[in-house]
Amino acid sequence: MPLEPFAESKALTFGVELELQLVSLSDFDLTAASPDLLHLLARKPFPGNVTPEIAESMIEINSSVHSSHLPLLAQLLEIRDTLVSAADQLNIGLCGGGTHPFQHWSEQKIFPKQRFQELSSLYGYLAKQFTVFGQHVHIGCASGDDAMFLLHSLNRYIPHFIALSASSPFVQGHDSLFDSARLNSVFAFPMSGRAPFTLTWDDFANVYFAKMEGTGIIKSMKDFYWDIRPKPEYGTIELRVCDTPLTVERAAALAGYLQALCRHLLERNEEPPVEDDYLVYNFNRFQACRFGLDGAITHPKTYETMSLREDILTTLRKMERHGEALGSLGALRHLSTAAQEASDATYLRRQYEDQGSAEGMVNAAIRRFRGQK
């Protein structure tokens, strides 16, 4: 089936998806609680949307389509409060974070839904190891060509989103020394990485996608696990590199930053993207995953090495004009503070030290998600 046409959507509208952890309050391990939680949530209208994920210890929520930061934040807070009160009733802990620090992949249960069962049998342990939690941000694009332009222009900013959201330092009981270890799990999939360098929708859909479909490997866009991918049915591009942050405030701020960046890029005052930009892409991505805000990245055009934190702070300042126009200055300030102080990954490591155990760290993440100190 050829790729559907790129649906029209209002430029720079946006929406957020968050994959959340369901944690047992007894031992703070992941717990297969999504069927019970969904059952309870189904009794009342839900602000936004809530859906099952591949493992029963995960749940996904998404916001409606918004055009500015404050209404998005308000809705995410409302979603959070609804979820938290339902989870309280069932003695389930809810938290953000890109990985659960000590869950064992073999313990995870696959949600009974055909697509999930198929994925599970195709990917084997990868599917269960994929019990990682990400934030996806959709940005509305006026056309497919705009979408491809934005998708590739954003390549240089991908490390920003990785470092600002990084919240997965621990994997399988140990400190991975990565700030975002989650992306390493995503990389294990054959169709992960970056999208091919095509700058028009026609090239992407009728040449690249058609060829891939011809190989029989790919059936739909869902089979690609790229860092950013176009979503023709929504008329959006979808940024997928972010870990689910520990708070919904951070999640809303990241979306606000992406929206401002896209507004900036659409003015087309920056040098247009070229294939060679991707020469430094994987290295920069690694720096952001491994060292977070302390990483050093190489500029794809000038080959200048710079501190990721400095680059983020500079860009945030540059975005203020757009933030003002879009009503998202709050988001930019939130991230600026976060970049100067500590990322979620650093927060988690500190909690591990203070609490003396991984369980204590998960408990701190649960409290933080609820908005408690």
Added chain:
Amino acid sequence: MPDLLTILTNLAWPVAICIAWLAGEFGKRWTGLPRISFYGIVGFALGATQIGVLPPTGAGPVLVLADVAFGLILFELGYRINLRWLRTNPWFGMAALVEALGTFAAVYLVANAFGTTTMTALMLASLAMSTSPATVVRIVNEQRSSGQVTERVLHLSAINCVLAVFTFNIIVGFWIFRSSDDIGDATLSSLVALLMSATLGALFGVIVPALLRHLGNLSKDATVGFALAVILLVSITYTTQMSPVVATLAFGLTARHRRVAFSQAQRNFGALGELLTVLLFVYAASTLDWEQIVAGGMLALAVVFVRLLTKTLGVTAFSHLSGISWRKGALTGLALAPVSVFVILLLEHARLRGIDVSEELRSMAAVTMLLEVFGPIIIQRALVWANETTEA
């Protein structure tokens, strides 16, 4: 050279445990039924009053080991209990009370209808309230189940046990004095004993985690540290006649709220827990006497049936209000069926204190035997039907 009989007697327990373990492994493989059901069957068959491989029970190292095994399980159960849940979901707490008190009332009426004495009926009723944590924890771990039915059965089983210990002690106290003037005294002394046991357990729950934390390297040392503490705690309750059930439960509960690492690998206390579980279930079943079981007869069947009914109805009634489906509510109630190990140890301790109520409680022997075998199967089925178990 020791004579043959002595040698055989000395070998009895190790051999019985090996047979039970083999029966459990093969039985599980061939039938898919829980291992502990087979431990119970073997223990009962080899008991002194049946085939007679095992010596008559009494105070001794085996009872101590069984108590330690049960203590470890109760500690683990306590560690999984979240008291705050009863506050955030009061309907669930209500279900616990209604289910337990409803069972008490119904069993009392049934026993009366069968013409037992009031005292026997009261004792039966208080014991019937309980749900054996040993079976519950064991099956939950064996099936690696998680979800609302699992979570609720664990909490209800803890609550039921405390209620059962409390009322049973009152009734026994009353029975000893045999006068209604003393019911106040009996209640008070039962309450004091419970509070003292709980305090002792809580004290352990504060000191032991602090000590472990001080030693560092929690994830490696926690199991042994906690196991040793449980053994010590059980021994102390022995000599001071406090309730090991309440003490170890309180220990786990307090330790949990001190948030000290107790990682997945240590479920069931690892190999130590596995081993002691075999012994615990063999021992419990071996104390039963088939003559008493037969004598228990129809009353036992009626008690099992009524108990299953009231527990299921009690929990189901509040399932919607407490946030789960009717179906999961009913399955939770059904899963509360197991009773055996808890009751047997309670009675055994009463007997050691000179309170032999086994004649009065003949029918309880039959109830425990029935549920020693069928209890694990019922809860296993309930968890499977609730889709809360992990596929093998």
